Amino acid sequence: MSYIPLLSIIVLITSPYGSVAQERESHTGRIRGKVVTDDGHIAQSVTIKIKSLNKTTVTNSSGEFEFKNIPFGKYTIEAVMIGSNSASIMVELSADNPGPKVELQLEYSSQKLDEVVVHTGGNRFAKKESDDVAKLPLKNMENAQVYTVVSKELMKEQIVTDYNSAFKNVPGAGIAEVRNQGRTTSISRGFPTPQVVRNGVGSFTYTTIDPANLERIEVIKGPSATLFGSTISSFGGLFNRVTKKPYESFGGEVSYSAGSWDLNRLTADINSPINEEKTALIRMNTALHSERSFQDAGFNKSYLLAPSFLCKVNERLTLTLDAEISGSKGTSPMRLLPLAPTNASPVPIATSIKELNIPYNLSFANNTVAYTSQQYNIFAQMKYKISDHWTSQTIFSRTRSSSDGYVTQLRVRSATTVRQEVTLQEYPYYGTDIQQNFIGDFKIGKLRNRIVAGFDFYSLKANRNDAAVNMTDINMTVPGAPYNNFTAAKIVPMFATATFNNFTANKENTYSGYVSDVLNITDRIIATAGLRIDRYFNKGIFTPATGILSGDYNQTAYSPKFGLIYQAVKDKVSIFANYQNGFSNNSGTDFNGNTFKPSWANQAEGGVKLDFSKINATLSYYDIKVTNILIPDLINGNSFNVQDGTQLSRGFEGELIANPVAGLNIIAGYTYNFSKITNGSVATNGLRPTTAGSPKTANFWISYRIVKGDAQGLGIGFGGIYGSEYYQTNVNATAAAPAFKFAVPEYMVLDASIFYDRPRFRIGLKVDNLTNEKYWSYRFQSQNPTKITGNIVLKF
The missing domain is CATH 2.170.130.10 (TonB-dependent receptor, plug domain)
Structure with missing residues (x-):
């Protein structure tokens, strides 16, 4: 009971009612507001002034600002940004209105504003606002x-x-x-x-x-x-x-980059209104890219065309149409498969990629053994403002991506030998997504509701036509003649007698309905609730040669979501908790012929978010439990599965984005993840999944640029990434084989840059992997040693 008076005081102080009462009693108030650009985007790092009081502040990453302890009276609030006409508004504070909210609009596009923020030294990387994360505008x-x-x-x-x-x-x-x-x-x-x-x-x-x-x-x-x-x-x-989307003024840039291993990259970004009214806009992004591998063989050449059109039909209707069309040719990334021990030879030849001692600079590839890829994505969106409280959003997305040609992997055969395994493939994917959302912002009584209700149809289809051949074993340290004979001319005849797989690998349709409501219970307490219903149809695998269709099944899944936020400091400190759900469809049947349910993931999470003009941070702890995982049926035979596997994934995540002084920007992140299969097959039970990655990771980037004087725009940057050791193979001993762990080593990679950024041009030099660290991906693809890249950008 002794805590009740203290809790009452805390609630009174932190509640909006308590602060309003205090302000009325002291004859002072606060002025809160938001600054937007003329194309409707938030305006970050804009200077806000009350000249008569000689008070100044800066808008945060949400474009918002606040003045506290302002005496009652009339004031002119002015938003000032270099290169833009200032915007001002008259505000009056009184006992009846101690906390007015205002909105100012700058005659400046969001694209141009980004350039201004670069040179004024604000918290440039703290842009968190999104319409996609919650499928509605939500800070x-x-x-x-x-x-x-x-x-x-x-x-x-x-x-x-x-x-x-x-x-x-x-x-x-x-x-x-x-x-x-x-x-x-x-x-x-x-x-x-x-x-x-x-x-x-x-x-x-x-x-x-x-x-x-x-x-x-x-x-x-x-x-x-x-x-x-x-x-x-x-x-x-x-x-x-x-x-990238079109904006209302003419502008753009052309960029050229050159660097180690014959890197040549040319990009262009050009934007323009089509008519004088600026109701029709166009933007084109394009890229040409080529570079070779740091190893003895390997290359990549690619192009991109990405036009985007926007048409404001009237005050209510806006249409958007864009596309990404790209193609590339190159050698496939190399994948290495380690050699597991057997009961006959229980001692592994190596327990990590470093122990294996494969030469880092050898690719075991050849530039004639390559593949080509093609991709297009068509995206169309129609936004219609039904009323002041409701908006309709209709989206159509159509995708095709494919890769045709040779891909290669290495298989370790002994302590001294490896073998190249080559697949000739034609593998196109086709995807269609049609989505209709209704987005509302209205009040029921005094409770504000922001709601999205939608329907979604998603279709995915893939055809597969491939065959694989094995090359002869070669010595991994002194490869000899077989290494030189690894060419397309030598490989092509081998596929004349290879067995090809030709079938429809994926044909899936998903019909979904969902609703999510963000409810302001008070000015500081916000609750979220949502639900999705998915009806999934898998048409199975069809093999034309036999006319057989197999593996078709249907499943229904429900996915709820709940969240709660308490803003301890309005718009600056949010304490949050959430429950989120995910699912994954499972094919097949058990021993009794029963179809499987989807696997479920349930997350509980809590943490705190900070958003001040100088610092933006998120700290959270999460706990994810996955159930209904398929594992081998030990009673009826391993050719069947049962659905009682479980997995845990829990951990801590921290992210910091800071601008402690003008020109200095800091990004830092740290994660710790504990993952464990708590009920799985004999081979994996109790172990960390190999696909879980490093238990500990960290990243940072610190940059400083001069924001005043003759050297304005000159800057340096330094950063890096860290990952702890984890296992690419991690199995317990079974009757068939001994236990085996094969590690991806710990890594620390450091980068640095120097640049000179001006309104009309930018020159930069970047050095990646300063210490020439040797490190690998999950598939044991060797990563770049020290790499130098130069860049010049012309802006207009």
Whole structure:
């Protein structure tokens, strides 16, 4: 009982009613507001002044500002930004209105504002606002879900020339796993997560992604099936590529990068209004890229065309149409399969890739043994403002991605030999996503509701035609003549007698309905609840040669979501908790012929978010439990499965984005993940899954640029990534084989840059992997040693 008076005081002080009462009594108030650009985007790092009181502040990452302890009276609030006309508004504070809210609009596009923020030294990388994360406009401080944003400004500063390098800025992502078709998979909360989401909807891009058209990358953490479904999200979350959109003024840039291993990269970004009214806009992004491997063989050549059109039909209706069309040719990323011990030879020849002593600079590839890929993505969106409270959003996305040609993997055969295994493949994917959302913002009584209700149809189809051949064993340290004979001319005749697989590998349709409501219970307490219903149809595998269809099944899944936020300091400190759910469909039947249910992932999470003008941070602890995993049926034989496997993934994530002084920007992240199969097969029970990545990871980037004087725009950057050791193979002893662990070693990679950024040009030099660290991906692909890249950008 002694705590009740204290709790009452705390509630009174932290509640809006308590603060209002105090302000009325002291004859002071506060002025809160938001600044937006003329194209409707938030305006970050804008200077806000009350000249008569000589008070100044800066808008935060949400474009918001606040003045406290302002005496009652009339004041002019002015928003000032270099290169833009100032905006002002008159405000009156009184006992009846001690906390007015205002909105100011700058005559400045968001694209041009980004350039201004670069030179004024604000918290440039703390842009968290998104319409995709919650499928409705929701500030980070109002969202009980954790997410990370990698902005185009950060990618420019780091001279990112390939998509995977951007993930150095994502806590826990680790070293990207590049698969046979060039597609990328990264880690999120202990689960492999593919890159198959674009602008918030499905985009099954199973080829290399060029970063030239990226506005930002949104990494949404935790099971996210309620709003996104299971096909495009993992139990750890999803990666959303947000592409560049047209804006209302003419502008753009042309960029050229050159560097180690014959890197040549030319990109262009050109934007223009089509008519005088600026109701029709066009933007074109394009890239030409070529480079070779640091190893003795290996290369990649690619192109990208990405036009985007926007038409404001009237005040209510806006249409958007864009496309990404790309193609590439190159050698496949090498995959290495270690040699496991046997009962006859129980001692492994090596327990890590370092122990194996394969020469780091040898590719075991040949530039004639290559593949080509092609990808297009068509995206169309119609937004219609039904009323002041409701908006309709209709989205159509159509994707085709394919890779045709040779992909190679290495298999360890003995302590001294390896074997190249080559697959000739034709493997196209076709994806269609049609989505209809109704987005509302209204009050029921005094309770504000922000709601999204939608329907989604997602279709995925893949055809497969491939065959594999094995080359002769070669010495891994002194390869000899067989190494030189690994060419397309030698390989082609071997496929004349190879057995090809030709079938429809995937044919899936998913019909979904979902609803999510963000409810302001008070000014500081926000609750979220959502539910998704998925009806999934798998048409099975069809083999034309036999006319047999197998493996077809249907499943229904329900995915709820709950969240709660308490803003201890309004719009600045949010304490949050959430429950989120994800699922994954399972094919097949058990011994009795019963079809399986989806596997479920349930997450409980809590933490705190901070958003001040100088610092933005998120700290969270999560606990994910996966149930209904398929494991071998030990009673009826391993050819059958039972559905009682479980897995845990829990851990801590921290992210910091800071701007302690003008010109100095800091990004830092740390993750600890504990993953364990708590009920699995004999071989894996009690072990960390091999696909969970490093238990501990860290990342940071610190940059400083001069923001005043003759040297304005001159800057330096320094950063790095760390990952602890983990296992690519991790199995217990069984009757068939002894226990075996094969490690991906710990790594620490450091980078540095120097740049000179002016309104009309930018020059930069980046050195990746300063210490020439040897490190590998999950598939044991050797990563680049020290690499130097120069970049020059002309802006207009």
